[in-house]
Amino acid sequence: MNDLPPKNRIQKEENTVKISVHSSKPDLSEYESMTKEELMKELIKSRIREARLKKGYEVKGVGADRTVTIFDNWNMK
Numbered sequence: 001m002n003d004l005p006p007k008n009r010i011q012k013e014e015n016t017v018k019i020s021v022h023s024s025k026p027d028l029s030e031y032e033s034m035t036k037e038e039l040m041k042e043l044i045k046s047r048i049r050e051a052r053l054k055k056g057y058e059v060k061g062v063g064a065d066r067t068v069t070i071f072d073n074w075n076m077k
Contacts, residue, residue: 056070056071056072057069057070057071058071
């Protein structure tokens with residue numbers, strides 16, 4: 001083409017978010033003992049957690065003990 005070397009993008013180490021993906025089968029024993037209402041609550045919690053992660057933040061804990069982790073938008077794309 002133009003005989004130029006490929007452009008290298010420099011990544012900042014402090015902004016990198018590492019996500020671990022587990023390939024093992026999930027333990028379903030805790031869900032088997034739940035009632036229908038408990039399962040619905042867990043499903044709602046997981047959907048809220050997923051939506052927050054898509055927006056770039058995560059919430060852990062409740063009330064005054066909660067912590068909010070904001071991820072850099074550059075890492076979420």
